[in-house]
Amino acid sequence: MLRDIIAEIYPWETRVAILEDERVVEVFWANPNENVGNIYKGKVKDILPGLSCAFVDIGLSKNAFLYFGDLPGPQKGPASIKSGQDVLVQVKKEPFSEKGARVTGQITIPGHLIVLLPYQNEVSISRKITNNERRNNLRNLIEEKKPENVGVILRTACLEADDDEIIEELNDLLDEWQEIYIRFNKNKSPNLIYEDIDVIERTLRDYLDGNLRKIIINNLKLKEKINKKLHSKINPYEFIVHYDEGDLFEKYSLEKDIRRALRRKVWLKNGGFLIFDDTEAMTVIDVNSGKYTGKNDFEETVYKLNLEAAVEIPRQLRLRSIGGIILIDFIDMKNKDNENEILYVLKKELEKDKAHTRVIGMTGLGFLEMTRKKSRYGVSEFFTDDCITCHGRGKTINLFALVCEVKRKLANMHYVENDEIVCEGNEQLVQNIQNDEKNLEYIQKKTGKVIKFKVNEDLSISDYNIYTQ
Numbered sequence: 001m002l003r004d005i006i007a008e009i010y011p012w013e014t015r016v017a018i019l020e021d022e023r024v025v026e027v028f029w030a031n032p033n034e035n036v037g038n039i040y041k042g043k044v045k046d047i048l049p050g051l052s053c054a055f056v057d058i059g060l061s062k063n064a065f066l067y068f069g070d071l072p073g074p075q076k077g078p079a080s081i082k083s084g085q086d087v088l089v090q091v092k093k094e095p096f097s098e099k100g101a102r103v104t105g106q107i108t109i110p111g112h113l114i115v116l117l118p119y120q121n122e123v124s125i126s127r128k129i130t131n132n133e134r135r136n137n138l139r140n141l142i143e144e145k146k147p148e149n150v151g152v153i154l155r156t157a158c159l160e161a162d163d164d165e166i167i168e169e170l171n172d173l174l175d176e177w178q179e180i181y182i183r184f185n186k187n188k189s190p191n192l193i194y195e196d197i198d199v200i201e202r203t204l205r206d207y208l209d210g211n212l213r214k215i216i217i218n219n220l221k222l223k224e225k226i227n228k229k230l231h232s233k234i235n236p237y238e239f240i241v242h243y244d245e246g247d248l249f250e251k252y253s254l255e256k257d258i259r260r261a262l263r264r265k266v267w268l269k270n271g272g273f274l275i276f277d278d279t280e281a282m283t284v285i286d287v288n289s290g291k292y293t294g295k296n297d298f299e300e301t302v303y304k305l306n307l308e309a310a311v312e313i314p315r316q317l318r319l320r321s322i323g324g325i326i327l328i329d330f331i332d333m334k335n336k337d338n339e340n341e342i343l344y345v346l347k348k349e350l351e352k353d354k355a356h357t358r359v360i361g362m363t364g365l366g367f368l369e370m371t372r373k374k375s376r377y378g379v380s381e382f383f384t385d386d387c388i389t390c391h392g393r394g395k396t397i398n399l400f401a402l403v404c405e406v407k408r409k410l411a412n413m414h415y416v417e418n419d420e421i422v423c424e425g426n427e428q429l430v431q432n433i434q435n436d437e438k439n440l441e442y443i444q445k446k447t448g449k450v451i452k453f454k455v456n457e458d459l460s461i462s463d464y465n466i467y468t469q
């Protein structure tokens with residue numbers, strides 16, 4: 001697998017695309033106000049024992065949400081925190097809509113090779129490092145060098161790294177933690193005491209490995225900075241940092257893929273398609289045969305459809321930044337070997353994902369159940385807002401049903417004192433009611449009122465006003 005990174009930087013935003021085998025698989029956005037990864041000295045404002053949470057002032061426009069389960073130490077209830085207390089917290093999720101930021105007391109300081117966990121003690125190793133000898137060597141190395149009461153996660157990049165390089169990064173992160181602790185004790189709350197690295201550096205931290213072929217960037221200063229940083233490492237990586245002018249996402253045809261990620265339907269090369277439906281609780285993905293009819297063997301046709309879907313779905317999860325519970329409705333297969341092969345391919349593709357994923361298996365109804373961790377907002381949340389007409393449901397009330405509703409209300413307004421009733425609405429709605437002359441005559445006779453209509457193009461098709469004059 002060959003990986004490329006394309007990044008474009010502007011004063012108002014930074015965009016980074018990850019390409020694998022020349023297909024875009026992930027896109028990251030950042031603006032100057034991004035907070036995820038930042039560490040704050042906050043002050044507890046409100047404690048809600050019934051919801052097992054507290055609200056913390058960290059200096060943003062809305063107080064941050066702190067779940068008791070995210071507090072450090074063995075005690076994780078209301079007794080472990082009090083109003084007015086200063087706390088060290090890290091932003092897990094950006095503020096969104098009416099919600100404040102989600103914060104945690106379980107601080108993590110990530111590097112390229114390891115992640116430092118100052119309030120823990122365990123040494124964990126990436127599951128993608130499968131060689132038992134290498135795992136044991138890494139565990140012994142870290143346990144020998146790390147201080148007590150500090151946890152460490154060894155990332156997949158440790159597989160190719162020298163021991164000296166790992167220890168050097170461990171010492172750098174420990175120095176960084178000491179600096180954070182000093183600032184926490186010295187500064188008043190609320191206060192930003194550690195700012196996470198920008199999206200470019202974060203991408204390099206997570207994706208810098210032997211698969212990386214080139215970085216294309218539209219900023220000369222940043223190109224030089226990346227080159228300088230890479231050559232200072234013990235084992236410099238061999239890839240090209242290339243400067244290119246202009247709208248890089250448009251130039252390399254990335255905009256089309258991003259726009260397609262907003263669509264509900266995704267076509268597969270063989271003529272089948274996927275349907276993505278987001279709900280509050282989960283994401284449901286449906287695999288459909290579409291235009292693909294296969295040849296003679298139905299089981300073989302279904303197998304090939306599901307196989308392509310098993311490759312495309314993990315890419316779409318990354319591109320759309322879908323997280324939480326995910327249900328996949330593959331087309332039913334009778335052959336268990338084929339079903340196991342589809343499951344194997346899906347898991348293999350998910351291994352490319354930096355976000356933690358877990359495949360649970362098939363439910364009783366035949367859905368494949370899995371989860372994916374998500375901390376940042378995806379393409380849909382970044383590019384779209386809920387429709388002001390349907391309020392995000394994707395459907396509006398049927399015009400016939402709406403016309404019937406208005407006529408019902410008009411027919412039951414005999415109690416008003418005025419002789420005239422005015423119905424104000426969108427032109428399409430008004431015209432449909434006026435065209436029903438027979439029932440309109442019945443309404444006027446029943447109520448003893450004169451019904452007048454007024455067109456207001458500022459009203460949506462589903463909105464109307466009824467009043468007297």
